[in-house]
Amino acid sequence: MIIAPDQTVDAILRLLGPLDPPEELHKVPGPYLYDQVTAKDRTEIPELLAEARKTEGPILVLAAGSGRITGPLLALDRPLTAVESSLDELTRFDVEKRFGCVVLGASSITLLDPSDRRGLFRKVRECLTPDGRFLMTVANADSHLASENNDGGTFVSALGDDSCLITKESRDTVNGARHVTMIHVSFNEGGTYRSSEYAHDVAFVSRGLLEEETSAEGLNIIERRPVHIATPTPGLNDVELWVCGK
Incomplete structure (x- = not known):
């Protein structure tokens, strides 16, 4: 046998x-361990940078970790605020400021339960300028x-x-x-x-559910498109960039 x-x-x-x-x-220190593994991974960065360049004003990066996405965005030479990657920080960021671009990468939205996702979408809408954009990468659960x-x-x-x-x-x-x-x-x-x-x-949050949740909190999906997977990862081969506004 x-x-x-x-x-x-x-x-x-x-x-x-x-x-x-x-x-x-x-x-901590889980997120930093993750950052060590993905430090050289360029997945989603070109797409996020391209969309961020189309916006104006300060940038807010959610779930920033040690800066895999934040570092490239600094090259845009605009005021930038980074929120740490713990779930508590991700759902309790300051909404008194207004941002022309809010970024949530690494499909981090899947780390939140339904009520926290709704709360995050609500806060993003509140802190966006009228023409601001919310850039979110999503693993295609479907x-x-x-x-x-x-x-x-x-x-x-x-x-x-x-x-x-x-x-x-x-x-x-x-x-x-x-x-x-x-x-x-x-x-x-x-x-x-x-x-x-x-x-x-x-x-694995379905696209339909995310559409319902973003819409319910006053965010409109302007565009969705595939993200190139720069570093092939087993089980992760279908990621989208969602561009949302008020």
């Missing part, structure tokens, strides 16, 4: 030894949900010479979500290794 290799996260954890309960992936493969696979990424990131994804098509677990392993820690585990459920 040939037994298939066990590639589940449980098997990986057994090899690494006991770990503390996983931390929330999108709390194509993901059509897939019969419920296992996103296990992937290993090198982070420098002495650490790696093990990523495991599983799909829950019934509830429209994918569960992401990341295990960061650092070697040469006093002759041994150190590991940290992070987990998060990422929603």
Whole structure:
């Protein structure tokens, strides 16, 4: 009998030894770990820059992380405000200022539950200038949900010479979500290794639902178009840029 290799996260954890309960992936230091993996990924940046150039006035970047998107936008030489990437910060940003362009990249909208998405759309509308634009990248859930493969696979990424990131994804098509677990392993820690585990459920929000939610909060979808995937990623091959206004 040939037994298939066990590639589940449980098997990986057994090899690494006991770990503390996983931390929330999108709390510190989770976002910075994500930024390390995507630091050289140019996906969505050309599209966001092209649309931002068409706007005027200050720019607001939501879920800024360590600056993968914010850095290129600084080249536009306009006043720029960056909101950190924790979910609390993402849904509680200041709406007293007015911005000609608000940017939410990395399909971060899928990290929020329905009430938080509605609240974010409401705040974006309130802080946009009359001719301002809200630029949002969205993973196309409609194509993901059509897939019969419920296992996103296990992937290993090198982070420098002495650490790696093990990523495991599983799909829950019934509830429209994918569960992401990341295990960061650092070697040469006093002759041994150190590991940290992070987990998060990422929603596959249908385009129809996002259309309803943005419209209900006073945002109009002006344009939607595909985003070029610069760094091929398993399970992520259909991302759109949504351009919205009041």
